Amino acid sequence: MSKPDNPLANVRIVLSHTSHPGNIGAAARAMKTMGLHDLRLVQPKSFPDPMAVAMSAGSTDVLDGAVTTATLSESLAGATLVAGCTARRRDLSHDLLSAREAAPILISQASVAPVALVFGTEMSGLTNAELDQCQMLVRIPANPDYSSLNLAAAVQILGYELRCALPDSEYAVADARKSLAELAVHEDLELFYREMEQALLQIGFLNPAAPRRLMTRLRRLYARTRLEKDELNILMGILKHIKTPTPARPVEPENS
Amino acid sequence: MSKPDNPLANVRIVLSHTSHPGNIGAAARAMKTMGLHDLRLVQPKSFPDPMAVAMSAGSTDVLDGAVTTATLSESLAGATLVAGCTARRRDLSHDLLSAREAAPILISQASVAPVALVFGTEMSGLTNAELDQCQMLVRIPANPDYSSLNLAAAVQILGYELRCALPDSEYAVADARKSLAELAVHEDLELFYREMEQALLQIGFLNPAAPRRLMTRLRRLYARTRLEKDELNILMGILKHIKTPTPARPVEPENS
Numbered sequence: 310m311s312k313p314d315n316p317l318a319n320v321r322i323v324l325s326h327t328s329h330p331g332n333i334g335a336a337a338r339a340m341k342t343m344g345l346h347d348l349r350l351v352q353p354k355s356f357p358d359p360m361a362v363a364m365s366a367g368s369t370d371v372l373d374g375a376v377t378t379a380t381l382s383e384s385l386a387g388a389t390l391v392a393g394c395t396a397r398r399r400d401l402s403h404d405l406l407s408a409r410e411a412a413p414i415l416i417s418q419a420s421v422a423p424v425a426l427v428f429g430t431e432m433s434g435l436t437n438a439e440l441d442q443c444q445m446l447v448r449i450p451a452n453p454d455y456s457s458l459n460l461a462a463a464v465q466i467l468g469y470e471l472r473c474a475l476p477d478s479e480y481a482v483a484d485a486r487k488s489l490a491e492l493a494v495h496e497d498l499e500l501f502y503r504e505m506e507q508a509l510l511q512i513g514f515l516n517p518a519a520p521r522r523l524m525t526r527l528r529r530l531y532a533r534t535r536l537e538k539d540e541l542n543i544l545m546g547i548l549k550h551i552k553t554p555t556p557a558r559p560v561e562p563e564n565s
Numbered sequence: 566m567s568k569p570d571n572p573l574a575n576v577r578i579v580l581s582h583t584s585h586p587g588n589i590g591a592a593a594r595a596m597k598t599m600g601l602h603d604l605r606l607v608q609p610k611s612f613p614d615p616m617a618v619a620m621s622a623g624s625t626d627v628l629d630g631a632v633t634t635a636t637l638s639e640s641l642a643g644a645t646l647v648a649g650c651t652a653r654r655r656d657l658s659h660d661l662l663s664a665r666e667a668a669p670i671l672i673s674q675a676s677v678a679p680v681a682l683v684f685g686t687e688m689s690g691l692t693n694a695e696l697d698q699c700q701m702l703v704r705i706p707a708n709p710d711y712s713s714l715n716l717a718a719a720v721q722i723l724g725y726e727l728r729c730a731l732p733d734s735e736y737a738v739a740d741a742r743k744s745l746a747e748l749a750v751h752e753d754l755e756l757f758y759r760e761m762e763q764a765l766l767q768i769g770f771l772n773p774a775a776p777r778r779l780m781t782r783l784r785r786l787y788a789r790t791r792l793e794k795d796e797l798n799i800l801m802g803i804l805k806h807i808k809t810p811t812p813a814r815p816v817e818p819e820n821s
Contacts, residue, residue: 335715338713338715338718339714339715339718341708341711342707342708342711342712342713342714342718343707343708344707344708366713366715367711367713368711409729449725450725450728450729451598451599451600451728452597452598452599452600452728455597455598455623455624456598457594457598457622457623458595458598458721459591459594459595459622459717461715461718462594462595462598462717462718462721465714465718465721465722466721466722466725469705469706469722469725472706472707472708473665473706509803509806511810512803512806512807512810512811513806513810513811514802514803514806523799526795526796526799527799530790530792530796530799530800531790533789533790533791534786534787534789534790535789536786539782540782540786543779543782543783543786544786546770547765547768547770550765550768550769550770551768551807554767554768554769555768555769
C-alpha cells in the first residue's frame, strides 16, 4: 500500500484501559501485519513497557508512534466515524454489524477522513459511557460457548477485514498461479488424450469393446488441473515411454 | 454449532514443528473461539508445557485432546483435503487461494469428510517436503512490508473465515462438485505417488540420478485436481498395467 490515498492510514485503533502491556504489543504487531499504524491508548495500565516491546515482534514503530490520552474523547478527536468492538450482543440501540459488514463502511469513510475502532478492556469490554461515543458496534462471529477472543486477536480480525475491504484488495489471489503459468492449448490437450488412449489400449488397461466412460473420467480429472504447457510436456513424455519403454535411461528427460 | 453435522468438527488444525509452546496454547484458544477442536502437533519442541496451558486461557479441552505425531503424514491420515498456510507466494504450481476463497471449499468438503489445515514453524513456515503433502496453499492477505503474523493469529484468521463460511452463515458459498464426490485420503495418495515413481523408473522416464523435481511437479499437478477415490483407483490400475502390460485385455478393468 504505497498509494498516497491509502485509507488504512486514516484508521485509528483505540485501546481503552488495557490491563496487560503485552496485549498492546501484540495488538501493534497485528495492526502492522494488516497495514495499520495509528495506535491510541486511553489510560493504559502500563505503557511504555518492555513486555509491549517484546510482544510487538519488531512493530516498535507502531508502539513508538502510539499516542496516550487520559480520555477516550481525546483519542477520538477528529474521527468522523467511530466503531466499538464488542463480543456481546448489546441491548442498546446501536447499529450492530458483523466485522465483514462494518469493514467496507469504515474503509469507505477512511478514504476521505479519519475513522476509529475502539476496543475496551480485556475483562469487560467497553463501558456504557464508551459505547455512547461510538456510532456503530462491530461484532466478530464466534463460538457462542467460548467467545473469549484475545484483545490482539480481535484487532487482528478487524484489521484483516479492513484490509480485505480495500478497493484494490489483493485478497482475490485465486488465479495468481494461472496468470504466471503458461497453460496448455486446446489442440495439445486433445493430442494428449488421443496419445493416452492409445497407450492405455497398448498396455491392456482400456478395453476397446467399452472404452468411452474411462476416457471421459480421465478427461475430467485432467481438465480440473488446468494443465500448464510444461506439465503437458512431462505427461506426453511419460506416454511416449509407456509405449516404448527405455529402461536405465541415463539423462534427464528433455521434456521436464 | 450444536448441529450433529457440524463441518467444523471435521477440520483439523495441524501445527508442524512448533518452537514455542505458548503459541500452541494461543492457537488452541484461537481455535476454540471459532468452534474448532481437533488439534494435531507434529514434533512440537515442547508439549505438554505449562506455557501452552497459560496461553490457552481455558481452552485446555483443545490442548488435552491434541494428538502428537512424529510425521506430518500421520497427522494427515484420513484427511481428504489438505491445505497449507503460507505467508509467501510460492513459485511452484499449487493452487494459491486467499483465506476467504479457501474457506468455503474446505467447509464444503468438511461437511462430508475430514480436512486439514497445516501451519509450519514460526520462523520458516512449511518446508517443501511438507508442501508436497498439501493440495492447495492458503494465503492471508497482509502488509507486503511486514507479513509476519503470529502463528496463533494465522490460526485465528483461518478459523474465522471457516466459521464465516459455515452453511448457516450468511457468507456461505457452495462448491457443488466436492460435496458430491468422495475424495481420496492422504495415505492412498502417498501410495499412488510411490507407485508412480516406481513405474516411471521402470519405463525409463525418471532418471534415478536426478529424480526430485519431476515427482514434485507431478505431485502438484495431481494435487490440484483433488482426486476422487474412484479416479485414484483408475490411476492405480493404469500404473499396474504400465508395470505389467497385459495386451488385448478382454474385459472392463475392475477398477474403473
